[in-house]
Amino acid sequence: MRAARRVVAGVLLVTGGLLLSPAVVPVYDGIGQPDEPYRYVDRPDGAQVTAEPTTAVGTSPVVGGVAQHGMNVATKEIAPQFSLFLPPRALKVPGARAVTVTGTPQAAVSDPPAGMQPDGNAYLVAFSVPGVTLTPQAALATVSMRATTAEQPPPQIHYRPSAAEPWQALQTARAGTEIYATRFPGPGQFQVVFAPKPDDGSSPLPLVLVGVLVVAAAAVVVIRLRASG
Amino acid sequence: MRLAALLAGFATAVGLRVLVGGDDPAGSVPAALLFAGCLLVLALAARPSVPLSWRGLSVGLVGIAVICQPVLVHRTLFDWEPLRGATGFAPWLAAVTVVVAAEELFLRGALFEAVPRPWVAVVLGAVCFALLHVPLYGWHVVPLDLAVGLVLGGLRVEAGTPVAPFVAHLGADAVGWFVA
Numbered sequence: 034m035r036a037a038r039r040v041v042a043g044v045l046l047v048t049g050g051l052l053l054s055p056a057v058v059p060v061y062d063g064i065g066q067p068d069e070p071y072r073y074v075d076r077p078d079g080a081q082v083t084a085e086p087t088t089a090v091g092t093s094p095v096v097g098g099v100a101q102h103g104m105n106v107a108t109k110e111i112a113p114q115f116s117l118f119l120p121p122r123a124l125k126v127p128g129a130r131a132v133t134v135t136g137t138p139q140a141a142v143s144d145p146p147a148g149m150q151p152d153g154n155a156y157l158v159a160f161s162v163p164g165v166t167l168t169p170q171a172a173l174a175t176v177s178m179r180a181t182t183a184e185q186p187p188p189q190i191h192y193r194p195s196a197a198e199p200w201q202a203l204q205t206a207r208a209g210t211e212i213y214a215t216r217f218p219g220p221g222q223f224q225v226v227f228a229p230k231p232d233d234g235s236s237p238l239p240l241v242l243v244g245v246l247v248v249a250a251a252a253v254v255v256i257r258l259r260a261s262g
Numbered sequence: 263m264r265l266a267a268l269l270a271g272f273a274t275a276v277g278l279r280v281l282v283g284g285d286d287p288a289g290s291v292p293a294a295l296l297f298a299g300c301l302l303v304l305a306l307a308a309r310p311s312v313p314l315s316w317r318g319l320s321v322g323l324v325g326i327a328v329i330c331q332p333v334l335v336h337r338t339l340f341d342w343e344p345l346r347g348a349t350g351f352a353p354w355l356a357a358v359t360v361v362v363a364a365e366e367l368f369l370r371g372a373l374f375e376a377v378p379r380p381w382v383a384v385v386l387g388a389v390c391f392a393l394l395h396v397p398l399y400g401w402h403v404v405p406l407d408l409a410v411g412l413v414l415g416g417l418r419v420e421a422g423t424p425v426a427p428f429v430a431h432l433g434a435d436a437v438g439w440f441v442a
């Protein structure tokens with residue numbers, strides 16, 4: 034009976050701690066977990082089998098036609114494959130008492146920006162209410178997307194309001210090992226893209242230079258050996 | 263004097279971890295292993311008693327349930343997500359085992375024995391446990407880690423050995439891999 038009471042006390046203690054520490058990863062040793070493999074909507078050949086990618090969702094009340102709360106929504110992968118930060122009062126929302134924003138994973142686009150290689154899923158950002166527009170506060174809104182690789186040179190995030198409109202390249206900054214961030218221009222489709230790699234070996238000049246250096250070094254060695262002999 | 267030396271050594275170990283970890287102290291395995299090495303040296307110098315017993319193991323297993331139950335209930339009811347896969351788990355657990363052993367040998371071994379009253383030792387160990395995570399995750403982790411630290415200290419008192427909090431700590435971390 035005494036032991037049972039102690040167990041209950043322990044559970045209550047941890048429950049209280051959890052309630053006071055929202056969104057804490059329950060790992061108590063202090064070593065961060067490595068990123069899980071990228072979750073594709075449409076898994077390419079050779080990619081690891083994973084759970085389905087998740088959707089980022091957040092809701093804010095609307096007062097006076099303006100979304101009141103800031104929203105920091107992220108998908109649930111480790112690390113999140115998509116996240117969106119909207120400051121308070123960043124959205125004008127006509128005729129509604131609440132607005133929900135979603136970032137939904139989609140298969141990588143089949144019509145990427147010209148000459149670019151799409152990387153990972155596309156994400157479609159949408160609002161639950163039609164006619165939502167951005168206020169000046171939305172200048173601080175940020176989109177972060179995880180690439181499938183940390184390869185450099187870095188990729189860029191591209192955006193289009195709808196599939197019928199052309200892609201726009203967004204100024205993209207590296208925010209983590211393979212996490213990239215950009216401003217939030219509005220609802221629509223976001224895709225990480227890599228520029229094609231330059232054709233390695235297109236010029237034989239480096240090999241020729243190395244060859245010349247090796248021959249020159251060998252000649253110097255031979256000459257010095259003969260001189261000393 | 264011994265207590266002051268242990269606390270100073272502990273603060274140094276945390277500081278070194280932050281320095282070596284750079285921008286990502288929580289994700290740096292070298293920094294974690296250096297931290298664990300410092301704690302192990304301190305703990306071994308103090309020569310804590312670590313009696314191995316079935317009671318230590320069984321109390322530790324109960325501790326896993328106590329620590330994980332609220333997290334699992336919360337996750338199941340409010341934040342359901344399929345469990346994470348086991349890819350990468352083994353090397354991660356190996357590093358975690360070293361760190362957990364070092365933390366428990368120090369906090370619930372050497373430090374615990376350096377304090378004359380058990381309840382003071384439990385509280386001091388919990389405070390140190392919570393504070394060591396602040397540079398890694400931020401101040402918002404303090405309530406949860408303080409609570410878990412108190413439970414781990416309670417397990418130490420209940421079992422009479424640091425083996426119990428070691429088992430509970432390691433088990434909770436392992437569960438955390440799959441549900442975090």
